[in-house]
Amino acid sequence: MRIVDVNAFYTPSGGGVRTYVERKLAALPALGHEIVILAPGEREETQEIAPGAHIVTIPSPRFPLDRRYGYFDDEKALHRALDRLKPDFVEASSPWASAAMVARWNGAAPRALVMHADPLSAYAYRWFGPIAPRAVIDRGFDRYWRHLRRLDAGFDHVVVASRDLARRMAEGGLRNLRTVPMGVEPGVFDPALRDEALRASLLRDCELGDNATLLLTIGRFAPEKRIPMVIGAALAAGCRAPIGLIAVGEGRDQAAVMRASGHSPHVRILAPIRSRERMARLMASADALVHGCEAETFCMVAAEARASGLPLIVPDRGGASDHHRHGAGFRYAATDRADLVRTLHQLVDADGAALRARAAEAAPAVRTMDRHFTELAALYEASSELRDAA
Known part of the structure; x- marks a missing residue:
């Protein structure tokens, strides 16, 4: 055919x-x-x-x-x-x-x-x-x-x-x-790619120690992706506990993303990572993916993060919401920055190792x-x- x-x-x-x-x-x-x-x-x-x-x-x-x-x-x-x-x-x-x-x-x-x-x-x-x-x-x-x-x-x-x-x-x-x-692409994303040395290096880039929480957000810098909301929530939640955020992407909302970061040393903005192997290693090495967009038709980034054994913080509407698994992440009220901050507090207060273990156990079930x-x-x-x- x-x-x-x-x-x-x-x-x-x-x-x-x-x-x-x-x-x-x-x-x-x-x-x-x-x-x-x-x-x-x-x-x-x-x-x-x-x-x-x-x-x-x-x-x-x-x-x-x-x-x-x-x-x-x-x-x-x-x-x-x-x-x-x-x-x-x-x-x-x-x-x-x-x-x-x-x-x-x-x-x-x-x-x-x-x-x-x-x-x-x-x-x-x-x-x-x-x-x-x-x-x-x-x-x-x-x-x-x-x-x-x-x-x-x-x-x-x-x-x-x-x-x-x-x-x-x-x-x-x-x-x-x-x-x-x-x-997701078969054979690319795997919890076994977790690299504690990479995690420690990324936290040092955020001027934080190994005891901090390393968050990841990935997506085109466009208004519907709500990257500034994610950055603002991470900075607010970081006032209570140390949080580093790596934001990966580019796009027409670049200036708004930079303004949201406020030149904080705890936020690092990276250009898109074209290498699938590097992206898979990065995903497996963070502590959670935070996604801001409630307008996804599927949310490939969330699926790849799940396949990497990464706990998810996702809105309760849109394609990203479908990837939530009880015990392996949290959902927050879509578009609600204050609720996202509360959800990040939940993440920080949770047993991170147990959360990642449950996410890693569920990773092989992700569709290809x-x-x-x-x-x-x-x-x-x-x-x-x-x-x-x-």
């Missing part, structure tokens, strides 16, 4: 989606399928990654707010590319205009919308949540809900990766929902991306067989 993923979110310098796509390019050919990533680019180009795995780009403009990314703006060019590629199944990986373009393509192949983004949580709920309940915000954004329902009618499946998003999409009137959780792609391919094959039988 040839699967074409119309992926407006893919860029070689991206984060979670890039990780997902790179594994997809390996996993689907191993299952006997051909995968083509159709992405916006500077020029029309085809790159063979491996037998049965290609990245095809068509000329597209850059996204103004983050020029690492592009977006599809030429529906006819997109349709011509799909006609030329002759897919057996088509994915759309963005709920915006490109998904509507895929829905309007007149090819016979079945298709799925994969929700790699949750715009309502990332924007509408974040902007207006402090002044209005969600039901009121949803009514104000009914035009977007109507857009989603039209996409739901134009696709065989709308694939989501978390329970929270599936519930909200169903409440919004979508009917073709399929929950297929994502996963390969399992995700196996389930996804089975869904697509069944859809193609039904379409052929009809």
Whole structure:
């Protein structure tokens, strides 16, 4: 089966989606399928990654707010590319205009919308949540809900990766929902990679001793990730007990992140770590991951931290919440800085060694991306067989 993923979110310098796509390019050919990533680019180009795995780009403009990314703006060019590629199944990986373009393509192949983004949580709920309940915000954004329902009618499946998003999409009137959780790269993250010497070195960088708590937060520096909230909460909780925080990332919210740190010696901001081996070692060597974003569709960072045996401090909404395991971390009220501070106090007061031991014991149960792609391919094959039988 040839699967074409119309992926407006893919860029070689991206984060979670890039990780997902790179594994997809390996996993689907191993299952006997051909995968083509159709992405916006500077020029029309085809790159063979491996037998049965290609990245095809068509000329597209850059996204103004983050020029690492592009977006599809030429529906006819997109349709011509799909006609030329002759897919057996088509994915759309963005709920915006490109998904509507895929829905309007007149090819016979079945298709799925994969929700790699949750715009309502990332924007509408974040902007207006402090002044209005969600039901009121949803009514104000009914035009977007109507857009989603039209996409739901134009696709065989709308694939989501978390329970929270599936519930909200169903409440919004979508009917073709399929929950297929994502996963981590197999063989990369492991509690056995914990390095006490690295932990001690990172705490020294934070001008703290070995008895301090070492927190880690990782993500694109964008407003919806709430990195400044995490930093502020860590600094506030650190007034009661020594806490060091390592923040890894970059992005348009860099200035706000730097302001939140207040030049504290207990906060260290690191550039993105491209080496998966270095990232796995860092995750296994911290004391907990703190995540601020309630708008995740799955939260790859939380899954990788779980696979590393790292206790989690996550909000009680969004994809990150799905990764909470009782006894191996804590949840706090999403967007509530004061509750996050209280939760960090709980972490510091807990038996850290026991918490990490429970998290490490649960680590082997974390899903892999390969399992995700196996389930996804089975869904697509069944859809193609039904379409052929009809």
